[in-house]
Amino acid sequence: MYFRMLGPLEVSLDGRGPVPLGRTQRRIVLAKLLAEVNRTVPVGLLVEAVWGGCPPRSAEQQIQTAVWRLRRAFAAAGCGAGDGGDTAAARIETTASGYALHAVEEQVDASVFRRLTREARAHAADDPRQAIARYREALALFRGPALGDVPAAFAESVAARWEERRVAALEECVELELRCGRGHGLIDELGDLVRRYPLRERLRGHLMSALYGADRRAEALAAYQEGRRAVVAELGLEPSPHLSELHRRILRGEPAAGGAAPSTGRAPGEEPAIPPAWLPSDIPDFVGRSEQVERISRTLAGEAGPSGRLRVESLTGPPGAGVSTLVVHAAHLVRADFPDGQLYADFAAPGTETADDVLRCFLRGLGVSEPAVPTAPRQRVGLYRTLLSDRRVLVVLDNVVSAGQVRPLLPGGPSSAVLVAARAPLTEIPGCRTVEVDALSTDEAVELLTSIAGLERVLRAPAAVHGIVQAAGHLPMTVRAAGAHLAARADTDLSAFLRRLSDPGRRLDALTLGTLDLREGLARRLVGLPQEAVDLWYALGLLGTGEVSLQAAALTGGVTPARAEGLLGLLVDRRVLDPAPAPPGAPPRYRLRELFGLYARERGLLTLPEPVRRRALPGAGDRRAMRVTTAG
Known part of the structure; x- marks a missing residue:
């Protein structure tokens, strides 16, 4: 089964034509599940997607019926789409809080697009022609606006997000094609794109380079002046430094085949070969937090928040609640929206205790050589914001204590986004949205303990399992430590372990293992x-x-x-x-x-x-x- 969302919504099976999906309500439900493929979509969000703010009393029952009919349609087409069966087949799973559409990467055109663009970026430095081929294959998947025939407000946001990804991939592809000497054949395509997106300076720089490379210098200079008028009229700003530098090169008759690039202390026109990808690894047994993940994803992807403003999302919660883990997990889910890189800093790690420490690291990661790093703090901040002015970079800051650590690291433009794990709310930062994270529910805590200690042991002592997660306060850190203790001692009886936890004098020791140390987390929270x-x-x-x-x-x-x-x-x-x-x-x-x-x-x-x-x-x-x- 193959799902196509990069255009009108369509489901097909082995090239046998589209699967009938039926009424509009079912198409909206499927579109919402497909937009969040392999993630749980709470029933409340499905209700909002179908009816907006005016759902009928029977809304949840109607959602249940729509899912049932979608499963029937999949089954009739020859795909096992129930809650069990062939795990390789696309299926809609019922979860504790909603539904999830499960499909492998090659079954969804959007996932294929992500894979192809990842491969293209990996080849960009050493094999640009192969990268161009991957980019063009990915761009050919678009048949129009994403979910263009789905009449729902969220579909418009999804379409806007995927149009941004499409244009970003096209910008990267065109840049490689310019470097490979193919600029002459790109002029018409770039001209159409610049007319459609007059404020995207990267596209305009590519058009200027293509025209200049085709001995059409006057038209390249005219394209700059046209863009300058648009930026001044719409934003009251002058063109960015790197577009102005390209303009000066063309005026002086200097080579500009690679397009504009910020001054980073490298050779003129040279950019970092690989965008920074600094995120720590995601944990494989992440459980729960579906509503928080949904909100964070929507905000960082641009579905929420005022248009044209920097997106800053701050998460906070009690020690042991897994705020840092959730931040890293959410960052991995949206990394495809930030093709220019993901920067990460942990303020609790040696060498990055201050904002200036982190700023210097970030500048190096963005391609600034050590001698080119400005000596004055304000100049360092200015260079950092200049480098991110038209890039799509995700900035992730962990173990933040105060807003003063965050302010110098905020990009100046709206293309990037900031995700923060904070020890206290950062309400003094304008526009910062706070997400509260607390303990897991009982079902989620049991699921986490089961994934670590093993299903068979848990099934033998269900009462003890509930007692263990309660003694652990339902906190991910302490539940994980309990599971790790049990996994390390296969002969330990769960009831005996619960008796150990029942002794207040021994409990913290029993819920500590290596870096899973609630005492340390509490001690750090009290600092300052x-x-x-x-x-x-x-x-x-x-x-x-x-x-x-x-x-x-x-x-x-x-x-x-x-x-x-x-x-x-x-x-x-x-x-x-x-x-x-x-x-x-x-x-x-x-x-x-x-x-x-x-x-x-x-x-x-x-x-x-x-x-x-x-x-x-x-x-x-x-x-x-x-x-x-x-x-x-």
């Missing part, structure tokens, strides 16, 4: 906080109450309620303390997660002064007043 806030958090761990009032927290820490509220707010921002429900008009209440409380207690016993320990430890002093305050 006032010592008074850290001591208050330790004291709450000694207090031992899962939920505490503002008054009780103030009494425990030996501070005024007003001061306590400010310190507790800092702890909430760092996601080591959670706000708890409180009656309207009542003072705020707070909740300390059990695992976090175990670590806070350990540290409090080791570091807090004796008077603070006496106030907080159960059984020390007058606890009756404490209970009254806590209950209030």
Whole structure:
């Protein structure tokens, strides 16, 4: 079975003609599943795709019926499309939160396009003619606007995204063809493209180079002036530095066969042979987070957010929630949208602790030689933004503590995007959207533990499995550590492991393995906080109450309620303390997660002064007043 979405929606089987899909509703559902192939699409998003903001009461049932009829249509065409059967056949799977269309790469024209463009980029440096052939094969897959016959708002966004990918691939292909001396045959095609996209300076630079290479210098200069008028009229800006440099070369009669290129400290016209691809590897057993992944993908792909503005997405959550893992996973899913590279930096890694450290690394990755890196910080930022001005680069920043680390690394134009894993919300960055990440659901945590420890062992002790994930707080880090312990000891009984977790004094040790260390994650999250806030958090761990009032927290820490509220707010921002429900008009209440409380207690016993320990430890002093305050 072959799915075609780079044009009108079409499904065929072994060249026997299209598979009848039926009503428009079914076509919209299939188009949405196909746009997110091999990923779960929540039922709510399918309902929104079909009916927008006005769904009928029976919307979910109608979605279920549409999926059932699509499966029947696939089966009638000779493809096993149910929830089981041949895993190589395209099929629609029912998941915990929605549906997923599963298909291998060669069954979807969009996936084939991605493969061909990846191969083209891999060949670009050493075999440009082979790369050109791959690009042209990929571009021939387009039969018109993607999902052009699907009457849904999301289809328009998908079409815009795929048109951007098509034009980006065409720009890269044309650049190689110019370098191979084929510019003369590209003039008509480039002229049409520039008329359609008058503000795409890379295309205009290619047209100027093609005209200049064909001894049509006056027309090349006229193309520049036409583009300058368009940019000034639409944006109030002058052309970019590299297009202006190409214009100057043509005026001076210098060679410009390779098109425009930014000044990077390399030889004139030379660009990095390979775009930076710095993302860490994606984990193979990623589970859950379907709604967050959907939102991030839509934002970074340009389906959400104001048009023409830089896309910045920030993820935050409690230690152990897997924020960094989710960021890397989402970045891999959208990397095809950023053909000019993916930059990655971890602010917790040695050598990249400051924004300037990262900026220098990024400039080197973008092709700037060490001697060409400016000495002044502002000039470094300016060069970085110039290099990204018309490139499509994904910037991924991990373990960010403050907005000050992010600001110098924000590209200046809308073509690139920024994805951040932050230890606290970055609300002071204009336009930054925050995605909250929390613990896994019980089903997701069980799925993760099963994937690591093994299905057979889990099926033998289902009650113990639920107890283990609960003791691990449903946090991906601690669930993964528990699964890793079990996988390393095949003879360990799950019920015995659960009994070990039931001992608070042993639990953190049992949920730690190598880099899967919740203690370390909590310790790093506290870095940079006032010592008074850290001591208050330790004291709450000694207090031992899962939920505490503002008054009780103030009494425990030996501070005024007003001061306590400010310190507790800092702890909430760092996601080591959670706000708890409180009656309207009542003072705020707070909740300390059990695992976090175990670590806070350990540290409090080791570091807090004796008077603070006496106030907080159960059984020390007058606890009756404490209970009254806590209950209030």
